[in-house]
Amino acid sequence: MSELTLSRLVDILRECAGEDEAVAAEGQDIGDVELEYLGYDSLAVMEAASRVKREYGVELPDDALAEIRTLNRFVGAVNEALASAAAQRSA
Amino acid sequence: MTTAVVTGTGVVAPNGLGTEEFWSATLRGENAITPIDRYDTALFPSRLAGQVRDFEAAGHLPSRLLPQTDRMTRFALTAADWALADAALDTGEADRTGLGVVMAAGAGGFDFGQKELQNLWGKGPDHVSAYMSFAWFYAVNTGQISIRHDLRGPTGVLVAEQAGGVDAIAQARRALRGGARAVLTGGMESSLCPYGMAARIAAGRLSTRDDPRRAYLPFDPDADGHVPGEGGAVLVLEDESRARARGATVLGEIAGYGTAFDPPPNSGRPGNLGRAAELALTDAGLTTDDVDVVFADADGSAERDSAEAETLVRLFGPYGVPVTAPKTMIGRLCSGGAPLDVVLALLALREGVIPPTTGVTPGHPLDLVRDRPRPFDGTTALVLARGNNGFNSALVLRGRGKDLK
Structure with missing residues (x-):
């Protein structure tokens, strides 16, 4: 399974939680912007995590989700989980 | 003594979007009852409805709100925007604890709920939207209006089928008497999806005729039940002295x-x-x-x-x-x-x-x-x-x- 990219996560959020004006305005430099500023609340993050689980087979626990404040952190958490799953398979 | 007056209206109705369109179509006597065309009605004994036409939610609301809202909530948010604009009420500058919302609800977000039930049983629990947590709920129109305009005063939802629309307005008047400065009130429905129609058919009061001119004939010896419809209205209620002090146009009074x-x-x-x-x-x-x-x-x-x-x-x-x-x-x-x-x-x-x-x-x-x-x-x-x-x-x-x- 390929890694999650920032642009794919933005697409997922757009599909499942709509697009805030702020997202369009910030263009591609939104990776480190607070999700709250982008108009995405905790439910939007849950909804995106559910899509990511279906697409990438990785489930982020609720307490890990609650800590995610930016898109880059979201991407990082998913890819760390992917890497650790791959490591377990090859061990 | 509080005098509750209406200073703004917002309408989404089968025969018109916006108060003026609704009023003029109603005076013209235009029948907006038509065969339901959003799903195959062959299995249903009642097939007519008053359907809202030409409502493009994306043209009225930010895309951020679309994945989390039922059709009735999109109507309610749009009508609330129109009512506030009609009242020329600036929600930004006021003390927001004095601004309330009291809406009536009958069915809830049935269309949204039906789709998520289909996802649940058709695809599995991982496919149910997180927004199902509130999008179907009776109180959702009240909540979404209050969030959108940051209204932090008295809120509520009244559930009493068709009578609820009157009860909500009365409850809004009570909130004014309790000191609220302005209250958005009214009712909004849309449950013309198959699940919503199944519920209405089970209630046993729908006409089973297919002729839109002969299906809903109240007080006529040929009456056969009623036809359901979607839509509703949002009103801005204010105390008259405050409304006049800010130069608002008063449409009329909720007197009793x-x-x-x-x-x-x-x-x-x-x-x-x-x-x-x-x-x-x-x-x-x-x-x-x-x-x-x-x-x-x-x-x-x-x-x-x-x-x-x-x-x-x-x-x-x-x-x-x-x-x-x-x-x-x-x-x-x-x-x-x-x-x-x-x-x-x-x-x-x-x-x-x-x-x-x-x-x-x-x-x-x-x-x-x-x-x-x-x-x-x-x-x-x-x-x-x-x-x-x-x-x-x-x-x-x-x-x-x-x-x-």
Whole structure:
């Protein structure tokens, strides 16, 4: 399974939680912007995590989700989980 | 003493988007009842509805709100925007704890809920939207309006089927008496999806006819039940002195309210619609002599039409007051119905013309305003609404007639 990219996560959020004006305005430099500023609340993050689980087979626990404040952190958490799953398979 | 006045209206109706479109289509007597065209109705015994046309949610609301809202909530948010604009009420500068929302609800977000149930059983639990947590819920329109405009005053939701639209407006008036500066109120429905229609069909009151002109004929000997519809209205209610102080245009006053529940079925005792009307008049400090027009509940079943007609004859005498039911053009909208009648009643008083009841030849001694609008010189309207299983509510409205400068 390929890694999650920032642009794919933005697409997922757009599909499942709509697009805030702020997202369009910030263009591609939104990776480190607070999700709250982008108009995405905790439910939007849950909804995106559910899509990511279906697409990438990785489930982020609720307490890990609650800590995610930016898109880059979201991407990082998913890819760390992917890497650790791959490591377990090859061990 | 608080005087609750309406300073803004927002309408989403099968025969018009926006108050002016709705008003002019209603005066023209345009029938907006058509075959349901959003799913295959072949398996359903009732196939007609008053459907809202040409409503493109993305044109009215930020895309951020679309994945988390049912169609009825999109209507409600749009109508609330329009009502606030109509009232020219700036929600940004005021103390937001004085701004409230009290909406009625009947079905909830059935269309949203049905899709998520389909996801649950068709694809699995991982496919159910996180927004299902609130998007289907009765209180969701109240909550979404309050969040969108950051209104932090008294909020509530009233559930009493078609009567709820009246009860919500009365509850909003109570909130003004409790010190709120302005309250958004009304009701909005859309449950014309297969699941929503299954529920309505089970209630046993829908017409099974396919001719849109002969399906919903309240007070007519040929009455066959009613046709459901979607839409409703949002009103801005304010205390009159505050509204006038800020230079708002006052459309009319919510002068009286009454509600009375029916006795149990098979008790042999009559229903309490008349009692609700009498309580509303007493509350307004008026009598039946003061009423210039009645907007009837107009159920469309022989038994309940007779009960309402007998009530009107008892209160006003045979042919004693002009009666109208413009909902013949759009169907019964559950909690959205009475707020639309309130909008029509206020406009009727302002414009001096009663909108018509269409397609009906009455079989009761009622002065029904039929097929064409009727000019009149009135100041006071009575709006009646009955909800399934015993709810009766009545509202007395006073317009900007000659007595109310």
